[in-house]
Amino acid sequence: MWLVSYIKHFLIAKLKNASTWSALLAGLMVLLPLMIVMLFPFSSSLDQQYRLAGERLASNGSRDTLACITCHGRQGEGDFVMGIPRLAGLHPDYIKKQLEDYARAPLRTRVVLDPIARDYIKTPRTYGDLTVFTPGTRHNDEMNVVAKTLSPEDRHNLALYYSALPFVATPKAYDFETLERGEDLALRGKPEYGLPACVSCHGPNGQGFGAVFPPLVGQPMVYMIDQINKWQTGRRDNDHLSLMKNIANQLTDGDKINVAAYYSNQSYSVNVE
Amino acid sequence: MMKINTIYLKRVLLYGGCLLFPVFVMAQELGQSLGSLDVRPSLVNPRLSLPTQLTQVHVVSPGEYFSPPLVADIPDDKYGDMVRMGRNIFVNSAKYAKRYAGNGLNCSSCHLQEGRKPHSGPLWAAFGMYPMYRHKTRTVVTFEERIQDCFLYSMDGIAPTLDSPEMKALVTYAQWLSKGAPVGIKLPGRGFPIVNRSQDLDSKRGKIVYETRCEICHGEDGKGKKHLQGDGYMFPPLWGRNSYNKGAGMQRIKTLAQFIKGNMPLGASFSLSDQESLDVAMYIWLQDRPKNPKMSWVMDFFLPNMAH
Structure with a gap:
């Protein structure tokens, strides 16, 4: 008990002393503005510089490549008719990863496809620990050429620039039956075939979730169908755990149209005050 | 003579046991971690993607599993309203069954795709099997009592009473989902x-x-x-x-x-x-x-x- 009372009296004496308080106050007055100056505007101004550099590259292009805005639009809104995806408001890490994967493709290695469709559920799994994890690839005649000229800094700048751009989707009209079937697939998937719903990963309204799951709403219908086709043919193979590949392999042509129509029918806005 | 022998034995057992026990434990651990047939998983960096050829695909033949009715076909009457309420509770329990749900999970966190997916405890395969004997409680439980246990344990909340609208709605939803499914038969995809x-x-x-x-x-x-x-x-x-x-x-x-x-x-x-x-x-x-x-x-x- 003597120890407790000793500490208590010691503290009371200290706190009653005016010099302790003034020292604390002075310390705070020096430290707080320093912390604010050091942390807050420093990083944001750096990001602003990256963003400006990204904007310069996007609108003017470089010595080797075209400007991004020639296809993707002045505000990164894409082209609905041509099926060119929007970039505005996408997650910066997603944009970065896609550019890396575009720069990697096409791979030099020869990939031998199995000509006979196998019943994989009956195949014994012996390679569980010997799996080789290839980096992802995306095939696109234009983007493969463009992405190869970009440096890592360029990718970072472009990603920061496009992720901050505002975007407002224009809902497109389709017939009721298509939308109803699309909605059923988007919200519930095809449970009897083990096909999960779109919303279970891409967000409740298809607005995307994090750096891994990109938005579906606001993307052109042609682009979405084209991407699923590319997953089916192996020309796009850069998803985590090949989840989207498995899913795309179970989608029929009708499913693709229905669900793409459903998502281009939705209204959506991002980065808009 | 006998007395000395027992003391000696006791000492051997005591000190020997103290000395040997850690060795015994270590040997067991070694045996677990370095089995001759054991294959160590590769400590790879975060993977980028799996190559196509090395992925298993679960092949489903059409008609293998029961397919429940479509949401668009819910009738527009009092019964349909109850089904819709049950579906809301099922996919968003924290909002529509707020007074009973205790954590961040919904019914559809385990019963995937609104209770439709085979192999994830689908409602259409469960509804016809109740009342059934449960080993956990050692009694015959009804469907409602089973739902109460879900709320109490899996959702870490309060068991809804049998006459509560939430319980009625959930049972109605389960009954609507299993329309056309046989009663008392273990369907493929059950549990x-x-x-x-x-x-x-x-x-x-x-x-x-x-x-x-x-x-x-x-x-x-x-x-x-x-x-x-x-x-x-x-x-x-x-x-x-x-x-x-x-x-x-x-x-x-x-x-x-x-x-x-x-x-x-x-x-x-x-x-x-x-x-x-x-x-x-x-x-x-x-x-x-x-x-x-x-x-x-x-x-x-x-x-x-x-x-x-």
Whole structure:
């Protein structure tokens, strides 16, 4: 008990002393503005510089490549008719990863496809620990050429620039039956075939979730169908755990149209005050 | 003479035991970690993607599983309203059954795709099987009592009374989903798939499986990921304050492994082997979560991961 009372009296004496308080106050007055100056505007101004550099590259292009805005639009809104995806408001890490994967493709290695469709559920799994994890690839005649000229800094700048751009989707009209079937697939998937719903990963309204799951709403219908086709043919193979590949392999042509129509029918806005 | 002998024996047993016990434990650990047939999982960096040829695909023939009615076909009457309310509770329990739900999980966190997916405890396969004998309670339970247990353990909340509108709505929804399904017959896709244990479980291997397959959605800390806008979870928490409690069925390693094998990762069902599912289930089982409401605090402290 003597120890407790000793500490208590010691503290009371200290706190009653005016010099302790003034020292604390002075310390705070020096430290707080320093912390604010050091942390807050420093990083944001750096990001602003990256963003400006990204904007310069996007609108003017470089010595080797075209400007991004020639296809993707002045505000990164894409082209609905041509099926060119929007970039505005996408997650910066997603944009970065896609550019890396575009720069990697096409791979030099020869990939031998199995000509006979196998019943994989009956195949014994012996390679569980010997799996080789290839980096992802995306095939696109234009983007493969463009992405190869970009440096890592360029990718970072472009990603920061496009992720901050505002975007407002224009809902497109389709017939009721298509939308109803699309909605059923988007919200519930095809449970009897083990096909999960779109919303279970891409967000409740298809607005995307994090750096891994990109938005579906606001993307052109042609682009979405084209991407699923590319997953089916192996020309796009850069998803985590090949989840989207498995899913795309179970989608029929009708499913693709229905669900793409459903998502281009939705209204959506991002980065808009 | 005899007396000296017994004292000597006692001493040998005491000191020898003290000396040999750590050796014995070490030998056991060594034997577990360095089995001759044991293959160590590769400690790869975070993977980018799996090559196509090495992915297992679960082949489903058309008509193999029962297909429940469409949501668009819910009738526009009082019965249909009850079905819709039940569906709302099912997919968003934290909002529509707020007074009974206790954590961040919904019914559809385990009964995937609104209770429709085979191998994830589909409602259409369960509804016709009740009332049934349950080993957990050693009694015959009705469908309503089973739902009460879901709320009490898996959702770490309060059991809804039998006359509450929430309970009525859930039973109506289950009945509507299983329209056309036979009664009292074990349908294919019922419950969870079978998992066989071939070797000892290892939570270290399970941790690697978790980091490579599960972490991307459920998060590094296993606490799930919340919606960007609004309440609720996008990816449900696997442990921690907002997950199921220690009395839940998922706290059995076998049940959890069965669920994982049949449903996870989402979109790649049956891609994990039995051993991988069991290992990762053990890893999840070891984590901290709310206490079993039927167990005292003392027991909860000393037997932290006992299920039933």
